[in-house]
Amino acid sequence: MKPQPFKVAILGAGCIGTDLLMKIQRSIHLECVLVAGRNQASCGLRKALKMGYPTTDGGIAALVDKSHTFDLVFDATDAHSHQEHWNQLKPLRKLMVNLTPTQVGHMIAPSVNGNEILEHQNISLISCGGQASIPLVTALSSLFPSIPYIEVVTTAASPSVGRGTRLNLDEYIETTEMAISAFSRASQVKALVNLSPAKPPTTFRVAISMMTDGADLSAVKAAVTEAAAQVLSFVPGYHITACKTFESGQVFVAVEVKGRGDYLPPYAGNLDIINAAAIVVAERYAVNRTSPLMPTSELEL
Numbered sequence: 001m002k003p004q005p006f007k008v009a010i011l012g013a014g015c016i017g018t019d020l021l022m023k024i025q026r027s028i029h030l031e032c033v034l035v036a037g038r039n040q041a042s043c044g045l046r047k048a049l050k051m052g053y054p055t056t057d058g059g060i061a062a063l064v065d066k067s068h069t070f071d072l073v074f075d076a077t078d079a080h081s082h083q084e085h086w087n088q089l090k091p092l093r094k095l096m097v098n099l100t101p102t103q104v105g106h107m108i109a110p111s112v113n114g115n116e117i118l119e120h121q122n123i124s125l126i127s128c129g130g131q132a133s134i135p136l137v138t139a140l141s142s143l144f145p146s147i148p149y150i151e152v153v154t155t156a157a158s159p160s161v162g163r164g165t166r167l168n169l170d171e172y173i174e175t176t177e178m179a180i181s182a183f184s185r186a187s188q189v190k191a192l193v194n195l196s197p198a199k200p201p202t203t204f205r206v207a208i209s210m211m212t213d214g215a216d217l218s219a220v221k222a223a224v225t226e227a228a229a230q231v232l233s234f235v236p237g238y239h240i241t242a243c244k245t246f247e248s249g250q251v252f253v254a255v256e257v258k259g260r261g262d263y264l265p266p267y268a269g270n271l272d273i274i275n276a277a278a279i280v281v282a283e284r285y286a287v288n289r290t291s292p293l294m295p296t297s298e299l300e301l
């Protein structure tokens, strides 16, 4: 018998929320039962309604009111709102996938520590730059006993970056740096972001520079290729565009992500890299919903 789809809700119907809705529509495990925003006239809520989904402009209050209809919420609002959303949904035993760069929730990069998903009730997906770089910096960190410095520069096309993202750019930097430090154990991490106004829009890309005591190019290439292949299994447009080592010990790796063109054209790989991770997390909960690994008593209450 076909299993019942896992019922989910989206909070925040901007660039991320709308692209996510289109990806949920393709999932055989997930069913979106509610899209919540705060302005019924917004493009995202009107689009969701047109696609046939129930919508509300009542924000978190409406989700709490209808909480019996879903198991999991994707928070695609902004970092300033997430803590309050979590405070309201946590006691209702809802699962949360946090797409805002808030240091709330257990940090997951699916190809690196996806095995930890079921142990947590709130999953933080860090940031788009974090999702693109963490699999690579984690793989590279296993090659070097110490890494004094990592710099990660993310470039996203301006039209793919909504107001919510722009409002939480400081949190983007802090959370991305904190996550890269945690996964790589580098002594110092710098994250930078460039919202490019270029026309035609620039494809989403991330450049990683890492200082080491001396790097062997073939070992670096092998580590990068293996890590990228794992991400490619759920983000089809993820590909390495440069992988170099220098006599100084510097390692340089660049990655580009072409999106599937769901909500925005393929240049907006920033939406795909984090939303593909969100789908992996939700589907993991969906297929394990009766697993002994996810008893209600072990949820983070």
Ligand SMILES: NC(=O)c1ccc[n+]([C@@H]2O[C@H](COP(=O)([O-])OP(=O)(O)OC[C@H]3O[C@@H](n4cnc5c(N)ncnc54)[C@H](OP(=O)(O)O)[C@@H]3O)[C@@H](O)[C@H]2O)c1
Binding pocket: 011, 012, 013, 014, 015, 016, 017, 036, 037, 038, 039, 042, 044, 059, 060, 076, 077, 078, 079, 081, 099, 100, 101, 127, 128, 156, 160, 161, 162, 163, 164, 165, 166, 168, 172, 270, 271, 274
């Ligand atoms: N765009 C990216 O590349 C990207 C990638 C990864 C992660 N993120 C993160 O995802 C989040 C959303 O980014 P975005 O680019 O999608 O921004 P966005 O287009 O501005 O979308 C945010 C949406 O959330 C709504 N919203 C904000 N606070 C709300 C609240 N308290 N209750 C209900 N709805 C609320 C906004 O409504 P209004 O229209 O009324 O303001 C807007 O529709 C940000 O935290 C961002 O850092 C973005």
